[in-house]
Amino acid sequence: MTLTTMTSDQEHIRNDNVKRFDEAATDWEEKPQRVALARKVAEAIRQAIPLSGAMQVLEYGCGTGMVSRALSQDVRKIVAVDTSPRMLEVLRRKAEEEKIGNIETLVHDLTRQPLPDKDFDLAISSMTLHHIPDIEALLHQFFAALKPGGYLAVADLVTEDGTFHDDNNGVAHFGINPETVRDILIKNGGLDIGAQEIHIIEKHSENSAMRRGYPVFLAWCRKDITHDT
Numbered sequence: 001m002t003l004t005t006m007t008s009d010q011e012h013i014r015n016d017n018v019k020r021f022d023e024a025a026t027d028w029e030e031k032p033q034r035v036a037l038a039r040k041v042a043e044a045i046r047q048a049i050p051l052s053g054a055m056q057v058l059e060y061g062c063g064t065g066m067v068s069r070a071l072s073q074d075v076r077k078i079v080a081v082d083t084s085p086r087m088l089e090v091l092r093r094k095a096e097e098e099k100i101g102n103i104e105t106l107v108h109d110l111t112r113q114p115l116p117d118k119d120f121d122l123a124i125s126s127m128t129l130h131h132i133p134d135i136e137a138l139l140h141q142f143f144a145a146l147k148p149g150g151y152l153a154v155a156d157l158v159t160e161d162g163t164f165h166d167d168n169n170g171v172a173h174f175g176i177n178p179e180t181v182r183d184i185l186i187k188n189g190g191l192d193i194g195a196q197e198i199h200i201i202e203k204h205s206e207n208s209a210m211r212r213g214y215p216v217f218l219a220w221c222r223k224d225i226t227h228d229t
Helices: 003-030 032-048 066-074 085-097 135-145 178-187
Strands: 056-060 077-082 103-107 120-126 146-157 190-204 211-223
Touching (some): 003 032, 032 120, 056 066, 066 077, 077 085, 085 103, 135 146, 135 178, 146 178
Parallel strands (some): 077 103
């Protein structure tokens, strides 16, 4: 595959994702499974990371901000970033309704351009990696945005067979191998690395009444204070 073809494929996936999530934003939280997953991810982050009221947090691929909203009382500030403007519109409305005042939203594609702010104590992402063609590059950007000694936590589907999504447009990977994430964290100087299954999403199989479970993992680490990103 040529570099031109790879770039074209990545652009196609980006465009598909923005279109899909913009269209889904209004009703995104209508599915109880999504709400339950966000709660599980937030609770797993609380257990894995020593949160404090002084922390500035980055969430990338935040969607309507269910994880950010759940963690908002545990930290000082959250910068919630997504490529979908409509998802962020819903987040702002929900935050206002829930009287959450410490979430700032930003439309930004971190796969195209780094964030100017590199002063985060924690970077988090939930169910985003499998939509990103080059997950190693994205995780590197997370490390670059962290203070020395900052923390990183990412949640995503464990490798599956492509049946999780009804439509795989905009899907770059059929789940992620947690060991792949662990290796990338090590390569970037991650310390105190952990990874564990935190939830199972149950869905009906296509054209069947049978339900199938899709595991979700959380991987986390601390940034080495001496590692140059």
